[in-house]
Amino acid sequence: MNEKILVIEDEKKISDAITYALGREGYTFEVAYDGEVALEMISRFRPNAIILDVMLPGMDGYEILKHLRDKERIGVIMVTAKEDIVHKILGLELGADDYITKPFDMRELLARLKSLLRRIQKAEKKQESAKVSLGGIILYLNKRTAFTENKMLDLTPKEYDMLALLLANPERVYTREQLLDLVWGIDYIGGTRTVDIHVQRVRKKLGEKYEDVIQTVYGIGYKAIGGSSEN
Numbered sequence: 001m002n003e004k005i006l007v008i009e010d011e012k013k014i015s016d017a018i019t020y021a022l023g024r025e026g027y028t029f030e031v032a033y034d035g036e037v038a039l040e041m042i043s044r045f046r047p048n049a050i051i052l053d054v055m056l057p058g059m060d061g062y063e064i065l066k067h068l069r070d071k072e073r074i075g076v077i078m079v080t081a082k083e084d085i086v087h088k089i090l091g092l093e094l095g096a097d098d099y100i101t102k103p104f105d106m107r108e109l110l111a112r113l114k115s116l117l118r119r120i121q122k123a124e125k126k127q128e129s130a131k132v133s134l135g136g137i138i139l140y141l142n143k144r145t146a147f148t149e150n151k152m153l154d155l156t157p158k159e160y161d162m163l164a165l166l167l168a169n170p171e172r173v174y175t176r177e178q179l180l181d182l183v184w185g186i187d188y189i190g191g192t193r194t195v196d197i198h199v200q201r202v203r204k205k206l207g208e209k210y211e212d213v214i215q216t217v218y219g220i221g222y223k224a225i226g227g228s229s230e231n
Contacts, residue, residue, distance in 0.1 A: 003117055005029045006047035008038045008064065009079065010056050014102075018051060021106045035059025039067055042074070049075035049116055051109070054082065054091065065094040069185060073124070075116040077109070134167040135213040135226020137206065148210050158183055159202050162195075166214060166224035175221040195221075 032038035176192035203211040
C-alpha cells in the first residue's frame with residue numbers, strides 16, 4: 001500500500017489515534033496541527049488523500065479547501081464536531097469528498113478512506129487516455145498538459161482549466177460570469193476582468209497560429225472554435 005495520507009488535526013489525541021490506525025493499515029502518513037503548516041506539507045508531501053479537521057488554529061479547514069482548488073486531485077474527508085447540515089454542505093461544496101462527525105468510530109473512518117481512494121484510482125484509470133483536442137491544440141487531461149503541435153504550453157492551473165472547458169465545448173458561448181463561476185468558483189473575490197486577463201494570457205501562449213481558437217463574443221463572453229473535440 002503506497003497511498004500517502006495527510007492528517008490535519010490540532011487535537012493531538014485524535015491525530016495520534018488516526019495515525020496509529022493508518023500505520024496499522026500500511027499507509028504512509030504525516031501530520032499537521034495548523035492550517036499554515038498544512039499548506040506547506042501538501043505541496044511537499046503530495047498526499048493522495050487528506051483527513052481534514054474543520055476547526056484549526058489560524059486557517060480553518062474551509063480555507064484549506066479553497067487552496068486545494070488549484071492542486072492536482074487530492075481526496076478529502078472532513079472531520080468536525082459540528083453536526084449542523086449547513087457546515088456539511090459548505091464543506092462538500094468547497095470540494096470535500098466525504099464528511100464524518102466527531103466522535104467517530106475509527107473503523108468507519110478507515111472504511112470511508114478506502115472507499116475514497118478506490119474512487120480516485122478508478123477515475124485516474126478512466127482518464128489515462130482522456131484528452132481534448134480542437135483546432136490543433138491538444139490537452140491531456142490526466143497529466144494536465146497542453147500542446148500546440150509538439151510544443152508544450154506553460155499554463156497556470158486556472159489558465160489550463162479555462163482552456164480545457166472552452167475546448168471541450170466548442171461553439172458554446174460562456175459569459176464572463178459563467179467562466180468565473182466554473183473555473184474560479186462562485187466565491188472568488190475577483191471580478192470578471194480576471195477572465196479577460198486570463199484569456200489574453202492564454203492567447204499569447206497559444207501564439208499567432210492558434211490564438212484565434214478562443215473567440216470573443218462581443219458583449220457576452222468567449223467561445224472556442226475549430227475542428228472536432230475529443231474526450
